Amino acid sequence: MPTVSPSANDNPKLSQLLDAAMDVFLRFGFKKTSMSDVAEEAGLSRQGLYFHFDTKEALFKATIEHWIHSMQQETRDAVSEPGKSLEARLLGAFDRSMGRTVGKVGAEAFDLAEASDQLADGIMERALGQFHALLVRTIDEAVASDLSAKSGVCTSDRVDTLLAASMGLKHRTESREAFRRQMLTVVRVVLAPLKLKAASKARS
Amino acid sequence: MPTVSPSANDNPKLSQLLDAAMDVFLRFGFKKTSMSDVAEEAGLSRQGLYFHFDTKEALFKATIEHWIHSMQQETRDAVSEPGKSLEARLLGAFDRSMGRTVGKVGAEAFDLAEASDQLADGIMERALGQFHALLVRTIDEAVASDLSAKSGVCTSDRVDTLLAASMGLKHRTESREAFRRQMLTVVRVVLAPLKLKAASKARS
DNA sequence: ACTAGACAACCATTACCTTTTTTGTAAAGT
DNA sequence: ACTTTACAAAAAAGGTAATGGTTGTCTAGT
Structure with a gap:
């Protein structure tokens, strides 16, 4: 009767397990991923995996939740990284959220969105909303004045x-590097009319 | 031995036929669309369809080419519509290119990109490049000065x-209306730092 | 410039059966 | 906190054969 770890990433081993599981789920999708696949990727036996999670559904739910939570943690960190420009911090946030899976998603993984909606109850929508709010806050905090304010465009x-x-x-990008490169252009375009508060510029 | 109409949209009947064909291809994809489906949608017999096109491949190729060409025509028209603001003209261009298929694409139509690449020889990439160039020209022509010029952002x-x-x-949008609404925000954000040449504002 | 009907060849779908894989549980060991 | 072996039940995959749909051609008609 394994405790279905309520709060996820306290345990580093469990965290590694769920990272491995996410890799496999991204490659094969929910249906085509077997418990053996995940066990092998995570470097433990199938029964060792069942020790942690009673069912495939429970494993998947925990995997998605951990994935979302670690993504949110990483984006929060990226967004408030000291000594970096707003541009660099936003780019980091996108690289660790949307860019995270670029090149890792297999052709058979089309059922992941459906499965996570069904098993993790709309967690994606909520995460997206929170990401939106985080970005708005981040930009607003860094902006001194908006050169295009009269155009009626707001941070949202x-x-x-x-x-x-x-x-x-x-x-449409095939590698994470390409994603980052093109996303940099987008960030620059969107931030261009903003006059930022005095802060240290990026050095990376 | 039907002449595989070299230049497409001279003939209005043929144009209608190809429009109907595109609707069906968008719903069912290339593989799952039958010649009967297209004939029925276009309001002629299957043999009448074969009178125009020897093979399904030839029909598809002509359909894609006609679709691209009419899209380019419409976007060119939208982009130079007199009496409208740059914002409205760009929005019109996106509505008639990317927005064109929103809500029309069926779940089984995932093979369309592959098929058109294979049968129409990279026409999509070329069209995308030309669309890019058209947009750059359109924006450059309407811009008097760029308030964010120092940021190193160019029109491209x-x-x-x-x-x-x-x-x-x-x-991610379910209706063309939603697409247009959200795209309007995007256009406003991207154009915000631009100071436009004196021209008549939109009234629509 | 088409429609109607018929046709062979091919392709896709279905049904059914057999075999393999996968799930989830359990027991015993380290 | 695991591993290995074992096992029943369920699900998926594989093989095969019949069935139905689709393609492309032909002929005849309007």
Whole structure:
């Protein structure tokens, strides 16, 4: 009767397990991934995996939740990385959210969205909303004045644009490097009319 | 031995036929669309269809080419519509290119990109490149000065962003109306730092 | 410039059966 | 906190054969 780890990433071993599981789920999708596949990738036996999770559904739910939570953690970190420009921090956030899976998603993984919606109850929508809010806050905090203020564009609109473009690029770029490169252009375009508060510039 | 109409949309009847064909291809994809399906949608017999096109491949190729050409015609028209603002003209161009298929694409139509690449020899890439160039020209012609010029953002970068965002929205919007609404935000964000030449504003 | 009917060849779908894989449980060991 | 072996039940995969749909051609008609 394994405790279905309520809060996820306290345990580093469990965290590694769920990272491995996500890799496999991204390659094969939910249906075509077997418990043996995940066990092998994670470097433990199938029964060792069942020790942690009673069912494939429970494993998947925990995997998705851990994936979302670690993504949110990483994007929060990226967004507030000290000594970096707003541009670099936003780029880091997109690289660790949308760019995270570029080149890792297999052709048979089309059922992942459906499965995660069904098994993890709309977690994606919520995460997206929170990501949106985080980006708005981040930009607003860094902006001193908006050279295009009179045009009626608000930060939320800017974030909408960033998100739409990142999703477009996610589908059409073949490598994470290409995604990052093209996303940099997008971020620059969207941030261009903003006058930022005095802060240290990027050095990376 | 039907002449595989070299230049497409001279004939209005043929144009209608190819429009109907595209609707069916978008619903069912290339493989799952039968010649009967197209004939029925176009309102003629299957043999009448064979009178125009020897093979399904030839029909598909002509359909894609006609679709691309009419799209380019419409976008060119939209982009130079007199009396409308740059914003409205760009929005019109995106509505008639990317927005054109929103809500019309069926789940089984995933093979269309592959088929058109294979049978129409990279026509999509070329069309995309030309669309990019058209947008750059359109924006450059309407711009008097760029308030964010010092940021190193050029018009091509702006167009990259518009295209990336339009592709992101294309996948995530359920109606053409929603696409247009969200694309309007994107266009506003991207054009915000531009100071336009004196011209009549939109009234629509 | 088409329609109607018929036709062989081919392709896709279905049904059915057999074999393999996978799930989830359990026991015993380290 | 695992591993290995074992096992029943369920699901998926593989093989095969019949069935139905689709393609492309032909002929005859309007």
